[in-house]
Amino acid sequence: MRTLIIISHPDVDESSSQQFLLQSISHLSSDQVTVHLLEKTYPDGVIDFEKEQALLRLHDRILFQFPFYWYSSPPMLKKWQDEVLTDHFAFGYRGNKLEGKELGLVLSIGLAEKDYQAGGQEGFSISELTRPYQAVAKKTGMTYLKPLAVFQFPYKNEAEKMRLLIDYQQYVTLSKPDSLKYREEWLVKALAETSEETLPGENVAFVIDQVIERVEDNRMELDELRMHIDNYHD
Amino acid sequence: MRTLIIISHPDVDESSSQQFLLQSISHLSSDQVTVHLLEKTYPDGVIDFEKEQALLRLHDRILFQFPFYWYSSPPMLKKWQDEVLTDHFAFGYRGNKLEGKELGLVLSIGLAEKDYQAGGQEGFSISELTRPYQAVAKKTGMTYLKPLAVFQFPYKNEAEKMRLLIDYQQYVTLSKPDSLKYREEWLVKALAETSEETLPGENVAFVIDQVIERVEDNRMELDELRMHIDNYHD
Known part of the structure; x- marks a missing residue:
């Protein structure tokens, strides 16, 4: 695009x-x-x-x-x-x-x-x-x-x-x-590309990994909820 | 104005x-x-x-x-x-x-x-x-x-x-x-100022007088109706 x-x-x-x-x-x-x-x-x-x-x-x-x-x-x-x-x-x-x-x-x-x-x-x-x-x-x-x-x-x-x-x-x-899913994916990708060189501070890599993990967990939970809702409607 | x-x-x-x-x-x-x-x-x-x-x-x-x-x-x-x-x-x-x-x-x-x-x-x-x-x-x-x-x-x-x-x-x-009453008054005044000299055709003065009379009659009727409504609310 x-x-x-x-x-x-x-x-x-x-x-x-x-x-x-x-x-x-x-x-x-x-x-x-x-x-x-x-x-x-x-x-x-x-x-x-x-x-x-x-x-x-x-x-x-x-x-x-x-x-x-x-x-x-x-x-x-x-x-x-x-x-x-x-x-x-x-x-x-x-x-x-x-x-x-x-x-x-x-x-x-x-x-x-x-x-x-x-x-x-x-x-x-x-x-x-x-x-x-x-x-x-x-x-x-x-x-x-x-x-x-x-x-x-x-x-x-x-x-x-x-x-x-x-x-x-x-x-x-x-x-x-405007989609939460796409914005999450974008954020995970941007965070993964971020490295210790581009950001100051200690343990940056660890913090970033934690943030990515949290975002991905949230997404899995949202996907599961959506699955339940879809089943309910069937 | x-x-x-x-x-x-x-x-x-x-x-x-x-x-x-x-x-x-x-x-x-x-x-x-x-x-x-x-x-x-x-x-x-x-x-x-x-x-x-x-x-x-x-x-x-x-x-x-x-x-x-x-x-x-x-x-x-x-x-x-x-x-x-x-x-x-x-x-x-x-x-x-x-x-x-x-x-x-x-x-x-x-x-x-x-x-x-x-x-x-x-x-x-x-x-x-x-x-x-x-x-x-x-x-x-x-x-x-x-x-x-x-x-x-x-x-x-x-x-x-x-x-x-x-x-x-x-x-x-x-x-x-935007007021009907004001627009009517304006029209009556504009028509009254119109003369045989400014408009072509026969009997123009008579036609204009008729139009003015009609507009004024309408207004009297509307005013009467409004009076009735006002009384009704009292």
């Missing part, structure tokens, strides 16, 4: 959250992921729509990554949508070039998650406010992924940042990023 | 619906309405946010008028939002400069109204897809008006265009554009 991350940000170099996200996937190969910074690629704002359409065809998962200003993307991404997602390409007669691909959102948001609900400060949920993107996925025949919303990045502690790093890597690379 | 119509369109001169809407309010005075064409005012895309904020302060009703491409505005209006609706002006500490004003949308839409519902071609309603603008109104303390959606303008017949002309004039000028 190849993922295209389309980033729109008026000043990506100065954004701590964008830089953190970029760094956390910098080890991935170009076979896995393409990072595409719109404002840097087109500083004059003139988009090469044929090049963009060719890029889209090469990838299976398309992510729109941007700060959620006024409940939508920066203007550059909207310009991209209007000029690249054309009739006969993305919709309409023979406009099936995006069909079957996935569309996801990576949103950086200044307020807290609790503010986005009825009665909260913003009054509406992220699901409601991102409906236009869900409609884009529907119109183009793409599968809409559950958005990855990064709330209040500057206030995150180290543990929360590590959690975000894993969530983001999985959102970019995992074939089913 | 003064209304500011902020129009965003990549090519407003070539848009038949935008030209129709502009013509239908061309008789209104500058005390009543200001038409503000964003792309023409800022051809280089550089927005004078202080001038824009001063313009907003001068008006009571703000309308965003644009083609509903990909379920949102053209990029220029989003740029305007991001740069003009700043902290301490539109929200945040002392950011109450738009409080109590009204925010409305005038959307030109290529498909039919029936396509915008669950199970329809687009899958989501206009209310759902315009949630981000409703959230802007909430955040800035503005009253959100029911959007005026113009579906499939090129397919409209003359009667439908006349209906749109009245709806749009009322949306721009009427203090309560």
Whole structure:
């Protein structure tokens, strides 16, 4: 699976959250992921729509990554949508070039998650406010992924940042990023690849082995439970 | 009441619906309405946010008028939002400069109204897809008006265009554009001002008088019904 991350940000170099996200996937190969910074690629704002359409065809998962200003993307991404997602390409007669691909959102948001609900400060949920993107996925025949919303990045502690790093890597690379089973397998694989050289501290190898064993035990228990439930239904 | 119509369109001169809407309010005075064409005012895309904020302060009703491409505005209006609706002006500490004003949308839409519902071609309603603008109104303390959606303008017949002309004039000028009573009063006044000179055909004055009489009779009947209902509740 190849993922295209389309980033729109008026000043990506100065954004701590964008830089953190970029760094956390910098080890991935170009076979896995393409990072595409719109404002840097087109500083004059003139988009090469044929090049963009060719890029889209090469990838299976398309992510729109941007700060959620006024409940939508920066203007550059909207310009991209209007000029690249054309009739006969993305919709309409023979406009099936995006069909079957996935569309996801990576949103950086200044307020807290609790503010986005009825009665909260913003009054509406992220699901409601991102409906236009869900409609884009529907119109183009793409599968809409559950958005990855990064709330209040500057206030995150180290543990929360590590959690975000894993969530983001999985959102970019995992074939089913919303499945517990797939996320477990991914974690076991990532842990197995971790070695004493890449991590500081004593007894690291032992700790990692213990964590892997625990995750695998949990999975066996969950699988057994599922088996019981399936038998019950038969 | 003064209304500011902020129009965003990549090519407003070539848009038949935008030209129709502009013509239908061309008789209104500058005390009543200001038409503000964003792309023409800022051809280089550089927005004078202080001038824009001063313009907003001068008006009571703000309308965003644009083609509903990909379920949102053209990029220029989003740029305007991001740069003009700043902290301490539109929200945040002392950011109450738009409080109590009204925010409305005038959307030109290529498909039919029936396509915008669950199970329809687009899958989501206009209310759902315009949630981000409703959230802007909430955040800035503005009253959100029911959007005026113009579906499939090129397919409209003359009667439908006349209906749109009245709806749009009322949306721009009427203090309560959604109230039947106010719309009736507006219509009676507009008809009374109509004369044989401005309309072709024979017996025009007589026909207009008849229409006014009919509308006023209807209103009296509705008022009587309301009185009965009120008595019933007492």
